[in-house]
Amino acid sequence: MAVLVNKDSKIIVQGFTGKEGSFHAGQMIEYGTNIVGGVTPGKGGQNHLDKPVFNSVAEAVAKTGADTSIIFVPPRFAGDAVMEAADAGIKVIICITEGIPVQDMVKVKAYLENYDCRLVGPNCPGVMTPGEAKVGIMPGFIHKKGRIGIVSRSGTLTYEAVDQVTKAGMGQSTCIGIGGDPIVGTTTRDAVQLFMEDPETDGIIMIGEIGGSMEADAAHWIKEHGTKPVVGFIAGQTAPKGRTMGHAGAIIGGAEDTAEAKMKIMAECGIHVVNSPAEIGKTMAEVLGVIA
Amino acid sequence: MNLHEYQGKALLKSFGVAIQEGHVVENLEDAVEAYKKIQEKTGSNIAVIKAQIHAGGRGKGGGVKIAKNMDDLKEHAGNIIGMMLKTPQTPGGLEGPGKLVRKVLIAEDSYAPDFDACSEMYISIMMDRGRKQNVIIYSTEGGMDIEKVAEETPHLVHKEYIHPHLGLQGFQARKVAFNLGLSGAAFKGMTKFISNLYKAFVQSDASLFEINPCIVTGDDRIIAVDCKVSLDDNALFRHKDLAELRDTDEEDPTEVEAKSFGLNYVNLDGNVGCMVNGAGLAMATMDIIKLSGGDPANFLDVGGTADAERVEKAFRIILRDPKVKAILINIFGGIVRCDRVANGVVEAYKNLGDAINVPIIVRLQGTNADIAKKIIDESGLKVHSAILLKEAADLVKQVLES
Numbered sequence: 100m101a102v103l104v105n106k107d108s109k110i111i112v113q114g115f116t117g118k119e120g121s122f123h124a125g126q127m128i129e130y131g132t133n134i135v136g137g138v139t140p141g142k143g144g145q146n147h148l149d150k151p152v153f154n155s156v157a158e159a160v161a162k163t164g165a166d167t168s169i170i171f172v173p174p175r176f177a178g179d180a181v182m183e184a185a186d187a188g189i190k191v192i193i194c195i196t197e198g199i200p201v202q203d204m205v206k207v208k209a210y211l212e213n214y215d216c217r218l219v220g221p222n223c224p225g226v227m228t229p230g231e232a233k234v235g236i237m238p239g240f241i242h243k244k245g246r247i248g249i250v251s252r253s254g255t256l257t258y259e260a261v262d263q264v265t266k267a268g269m270g271q272s273t274c275i276g277i278g279g280d281p282i283v284g285t286t287t288r289d290a291v292q293l294f295m296e297d298p299e300t301d302g303i304i305m306i307g308e309i310g311g312s313m314e315a316d317a318a319h320w321i322k323e324h325g326t327k328p329v330v331g332f333i334a335g336q337t338a339p340k341g342r343t344m345g346h347a348g349a350i351i352g353g354a355e356d357t358a359e360a361k362m363k364i365m366a367e368c369g370i371h372v373v374n375s376p377a378e379i380g381k382t383m384a385e386v387l388g389v390i391a
Numbered sequence: 392m393n394l395h396e397y398q399g400k401a402l403l404k405s406f407g408v409a410i411q412e413g414h415v416v417e418n419l420e421d422a423v424e425a426y427k428k429i430q431e432k433t434g435s436n437i438a439v440i441k442a443q444i445h446a447g448g449r450g451k452g453g454g455v456k457i458a459k460n461m462d463d464l465k466e467h468a469g470n471i472i473g474m475m476l477k478t479p480q481t482p483g484g485l486e487g488p489g490k491l492v493r494k495v496l497i498a499e500d501s502y503a504p505d506f507d508a509c510s511e512m513y514i515s516i517m518m519d520r521g522r523k524q525n526v527i528i529y530s531t532e533g534g535m536d537i538e539k540v541a542e543e544t545p546h547l548v549h550k551e552y553i554h555p556h557l558g559l560q561g562f563q564a565r566k567v568a569f570n571l572g573l574s575g576a577a578f579k580g581m582t583k584f585i586s587n588l589y590k591a592f593v594q595s596d597a598s599l600f601e602i603n604p605c606i607v608t609g610d611d612r613i614i615a616v617d618c619k620v621s622l623d624d625n626a627l628f629r630h631k632d633l634a635e636l637r638d639t640d641e642e643d644p645t646e647v648e649a650k651s652f653g654l655n656y657v658n659l660d661g662n663v664g665c666m667v668n669g670a671g672l673a674m675a676t677m678d679i680i681k682l683s684g685g686d687p688a689n690f691l692d693v694g695g696t697a698d699a700e701r702v703e704k705a706f707r708i709i710l711r712d713p714k715v716k717a718i719l720i721n722i723f724g725g726i727v728r729c730d731r732v733a734n735g736v737v738e739a740y741k742n743l744g745d746a747i748n749v750p751i752i753v754r755l756q757g758t759n760a761d762i763a764k765k766i767i768d769e770s771g772l773k774v775h776s777a778i779l780l781k782e783a784a785d786l787v788k789q790v791l792e793s
Contacts (some may be wrong), residue, residue: 122733175628200626201518208523209555238725238758244576253671255723258757259780279670281520308671311520322628333636334674337659338690343654345692346624347541348520353538358678376675377780 101273102248102293102300103191103219104167106231111159111189112137113180114171115145123171123195124148130233155188158332162251169225169234170194178203181284185214192284193234194220202348204282211284217265218284221349223274224286235276237261245270247296247383250287251306252313252346254378255298256334260304263380268389279346281311288317295326302328302387304379305370308360309335310349314361322368328386332379333358333371353387392622395443397496398636399620401602406591413498415443422468423557425497426461428511437500438461439666440467448478452485454492458502464497466655471495485491493640501606501614508609508651511616512571512587515601516592527551527559529587533604557650559589562644576611584613590700593735595633596626645708652704653694663787664709664718666702668693668727676721679780683787688715697727702735709747717750717790722784725756733763737770750775750790754783 104110110127114120125148128134136151136159143154146330153159156168172180177196184192199221199282211218217318225235229242241258243265251257257276264271275290277283287305294300295300307314314333321329336358338344341349366372373382384390394402397415404410414425421439429438440734442454449455454476456467475489482488502509511533519526530548541548543687551563559725561582584605592600601619603703608614627634637715639647649656655670659677663685667673677687687710693705709718722732736753754777755763767776775790 165553174625200596200629201598201623202525202593202626205518205523205525205555236726241757245523251671253669255677255725256671256675258725259672259675260418260725262756263780281518282523306671308576308674313790316521329778332675334671334678337661337677337687338674339657339659342657344674344690349674374678375784376672377784 101228101231102297103217103226103273103275104228104232104234106133106326107262108133108167108191108234108299109135109161109163109282109295110163110167110169110232110234111135111156112169113156113184115139115152116142118172120171121148125368126239127174127233128168128354130239132234135165136182141148156183156189159188160187164212165189165193167234168193172196172197174198174200177294181207181218182210185211185216190216193214193223193225194218195223195225195236197222200228204280208282208284216378220284221276223278223283224257226276227271227274229271232252232324237274237276241265242274243270246272246299246301247304248272248297248300248302249274249306250290250294251276253306253334254306256306257298259376260306262380264304264308266382267380267384269380269384269387279348280307281348286316287313289366291321291329292324295324300327302330302383304383305329305331307331308346308349309333309338309344309351309358310356312356315355315364318365318370321370325369329370330379330383330386331362331363331365331372332376333365338375392444392624392627392637393641394439394580394620394622394636395445395494395638396618397443397494399618400615401592402595402620402633403588403615403618406594407587409612409614410618411498411614413496414497416524417494418472418504419465419469419625422464422472422497423461427465427661429497431501433499433503435500436465437504439498439500439501440471441496441498442471442474442476442488443494444476444498446478446480446490447637448480449476452478452481452489454478459476461623468495501616502608505609507712509606511604511606513586513603513658515538515599515603515777516589516606517599524555525553525592527553527567527585529571531571533606535594536755537708539597548676552587558593559586566720573607577607580611580613581607590617596623596630597621598623611623619653632685642652646710649691649708652701654701654705654708655690655692655694655706658712659687659689660714661688662714662716663713663738663791664688664715664732666691666693666705666709666718668695668697668722672721676719679784680719680787683784683791685787688712697722697732697735699735699738702732705741706739706747708745710743715749717752717787719783719787720751720753721780722757723753728759729763730755730757730766731757733766736774737766737772739771740772750791752777752783752786754778754780
């Protein structure tokens with residue numbers, strides 16, 4: 100079961116024949132992910148990595164029954180690729196692309212409101228359900244099937260949390276990298292809600308960073324509706340105000356979106372907040388009473 | 392990317408937004424010429440000299456002066472051009488070194504002919520992250536710190552959210568003009584001003600427009616007297632003309648250099664340098680340094696392809712900072728293989744030789760981490776290696792205390 104993706108997901112790759120798309124599609128197939136084909140306009144009819152290439156997402160859906168797409172299209176065309184996937188009936192759209200103009204995402208996000216689909220990302224490492232489907236660019240081998248759900252705005256910091264969870268004797272139900280941009284399709288709260296409703300998830304790790312109000316929104320939701328323990332960390336406690344820290348969305352705008360302010364709200368809402376990123380796995384194990 | 396005031400005004404003007412006119416100059420001679428032109432055009436002897444640097448609060452540091460005659464002009468322009476201007480927003484604030492003023496704007500007196508008949512408004516446009524829509528924020532309380540206005544008199548700050556697909560509607564422009572208390576020609580002028588301003592915002596892929604103050608003159612003209620414009624770096628590919636306006640003199644030279652190597656670097660004040668792959672992990676590593684008793688000297692994301700060359704470039708940049716007492720390298724290998732990074736560290740060490748005279752803690756985890764640790768341990772270098780983040784944190788503490 101887990102959330103968003105599993106062994107039964109039928110996944111296509113948009114930007115399939117490009118350098119990034121090819122490399123990561125190969126890695127995903129090697130992991131055992133059910134990749135059913137790919138899309139590169141103008142290259143339909145070919146075979147790539149032993150999978151069919153289609154000219155459009157609609158054609159790929161018609162021929163393969165695909166319900167999930169992962170996007171490696173360059174920034175200037177990525178917004179278009181997301182809308183094409185939605186229009187073709189894809190239910191889970193995972194956009195890896197970094198560097199999409201904000202005004203493009205403002206329009207794309209509004210466009211998606213009329214479709215029954217979920218966008219994850221952009222500017223994210225993807226979604227991973229260990230042992231079933233790796234739909235992203237994360238290293239597969241650090242993951243282990245288990246019952247901890249992880250949501251994070253970061254790539255390598257997510258791997259760090261995954262590694263700690265695995266080493267602490269637990270595993271992951273699903274890991275969702277929601278992305279580091281100011282506008283993302285799936286918010287921290289959305290992901291937390293998915294995990295709260297997932298019978299295969301026992302505990303949730305929520306990793307945020309400076310900028311925006313997603314963590315505070317999630318914290319308030321958890322206070323109202325939470326039924327499972329949540330461990331939280333916010334990166335950027337030492338970040339200066341007004342500077343973009345790598346991720347386009349990681350910038351302190353005011354007093355509300357500092358790491359300190361977010362951690363305070365999260366703690367007040369019953370989240371087990373850790374100050375050190377080295378304590379994430381250990382704290383989850385303690386909360387759940389797991390002995391490694 | 393931030394624009395100078397004069398660049399922002401030129402952008403607004405190209406969209407039909409009325410601005411305080413002026414001439415940008417770099418020396419006293421041209422300042423005098425600009426002043427003469429303004430005298431001739433406006434028939435007034437009043438002009439404003441405004442330092443062009445990327446920081447707000449210029450007036451507080453003496454970077455904005457009014458000239459009432461040629462002597463004033465020469466005195467003020469002479470003082471401002473080449474000064475180290477300190478404002479609350481320059482590095483270190485009013486106590487810091489300030490920023491060198493290379494250019495000044497000699498601007499017309501927009502408040503003429505009747506200063507007292509003018510009223511100052513505040514207008515800004517930005518993307519609201521929560522609503523995922525652009526928002527126009529406006530107030531009758533112009534010329535002041537808007538955050539303070541919002542705190543003390545929130546009812547005087549209005550917001551108008553714009554539909555992502557439909558754009559600014561006519562009724563919305565009228566609502567803004569109405570809420571600003573305007574009528575007659577000023578009302579009409581404001582609706583046009585707002586419409587053109589919004590068009591400029593969207594069509595230039597801006598991330599922030601701040602017009603403070605925007606004035607309504609006694610004869611009902613609407614004029615942007617100051618403006619702050621920031622553009623979305625990710626959209627510059629479709630605005631080649633705007634991309635050329637980047638003024639690297641306003642940026643930290645080390646940050647500009649790092650960028651040219653594909654490194655994402657932000658200079659900070661601390662004593663422990665760091666080199667990390669990934670922005671989130673880089674921020675988390677800075678936090679770890681703080682928790683271990685140090686202060687981060689920088690943010691540095693080496694990106695997804697941390698090869699030997701890039702590691703060496705990153706080393707050189709961190710080592711240039713004399714405050715750095717230790718360096719923590721934290722790589723979580725996914726696509727990046729740790730053994731390659733380890734070889735990069737060893738290679739850089741060889742090339743830099745004695746330049747590396749501070750302790751280095753290397754934490755490599757993920758793909759091929761074991762091989763990487765072996766490479767580091769067998770290299771004979773004075774490098775502390777760790778696998779767990781906790782171990783790395785303890786090593787930082789140890790090094791700082793020794």
